[in-house]
Amino acid sequence: QHGAGKFSTYHVFRWHQGKLLGIAQPDAIALSQLVGYETPKQKLLQNTQFLLARQPALNALLYGSRGSGKSSLVKAIANEYQTQGLRLIEVEKSQLHDLANILDQVRDQPQFFIIFVDDLSFEEDDNDFKALKVVLEGSATARAKNVVVYATSNRRHLIREFFDDRPRPRDADEIHAWDTV
Numbered sequence: 001q002h003g004a005g006k007f008s009t010y011h012v013f014r015w016h017q018g019k020l021l022g023i024a025q026p027d028a029i030a031l032s033q034l035v036g037y038e039t040p041k042q043k044l045l046q047n048t049q050f051l052l053a054r055q056p057a058l059n060a061l062l063y064g065s066r067g068s069g070k071s072s073l074v075k076a077i078a079n080e081y082q083t084q085g086l087r088l089i090e091v092e093k094s095q096l097h098d099l100a101n102i103l104d105q106v107r108d109q110p111q112f113f114i115i116f117v118d119d120l121s122f123e124e125d126d127n128d129f130k131a132l133k134v135v136l137e138g139s140a141t142a143r144a145k146n147v148v149v150y151a152t153s154n155r156r157h158l159i160r161e162f163f164d165d166r167p168r169p170r171d172a173d174e175i176h177a178w179d180t181v
Contacts, residue, residue, distance in 0.1 A: 007111050011082035012075075013089045015102060020089065031076045037069040044150070048077050051112050051148055052084050059149040061120070070152035071118050078114060085111040093120055100141070107144040117151040 006013075010022030034041065040062055051057035062070040078088035089102060099115070106113045 007087060007109060011087050012078060013087065015089060015091045015095050015098060018098065018101065020102070020105060023090075026079070026088075027072075027075045028079065029072050029076045031073075031080050034069050034072060034076060037064075037073060040064075040070075041073055044073060044077060047148070048081060048086070048114075051146070052081060052086060054145070057148050059151075061151050061153060063153045066154055074114065074116050074118075074150045074152065078116075081112075086114065087111050088114045088116050090116045090118070093117060103141075103144050103147060106147060109146065111146065113144075113147045115147060115149045117149065120151040120153045 006020065006022050010024070012023040012026035013020045014023055015021075031041075031045075044060060044062070047057050047060060062073065064070055075088070078086055087106075089106070091099070091102065096117070102115065
């Protein structure tokens with residue numbers, strides 16, 4: 001019912017050097033331990049329930065202050081629904097270029113997967129952003145219906161913005177100045 005091997009032995013994984021490593025003692029936080037953060041909690045729970053019901057589910061970005069419960073919420077959801085086949089794969093920002101490989105390993109599995117990217121932000125011209133964008137927006141490969149990406153960040157805007165990036169009057173000859181921004 002829930003597969004065999006590593007996906008039945010573990011419910012939390014870490015991507016490390018091209019392999020999924022099972023975490024024997026994951027953070028055991030429960031949804032009942034989380035205080036506050038109610039609206040994002042309800043929305044993320046509903047989205048996860050859609051995934052588990054094989055309905056279209058969305059990728060999600062949780063942003064807010066440090067210590068507000070973003071990461072704890074994602075881990076608690078993985079713990080709550082592990083018996084229904086939900087698995088969590090923790091991926092570091094520096095490993096985003098491996099997302100296509102991760103998807104290839106889990107796409108045809110009977111379980112459901114949250115790819116969890118904690119504390120996400122990007123610098124200008126960051127290639128990791130492009131790798132994530134391909135997974136989120138699609139490529140020639142069909143989207144995996146058993147996978148969502150849940151990311152957390154302390155920033156609402158994942159790429160730093162500067163006032164110098166805004167169009168200036170001297171740029172008035174550029175037709176699509178806001179596309180540059």
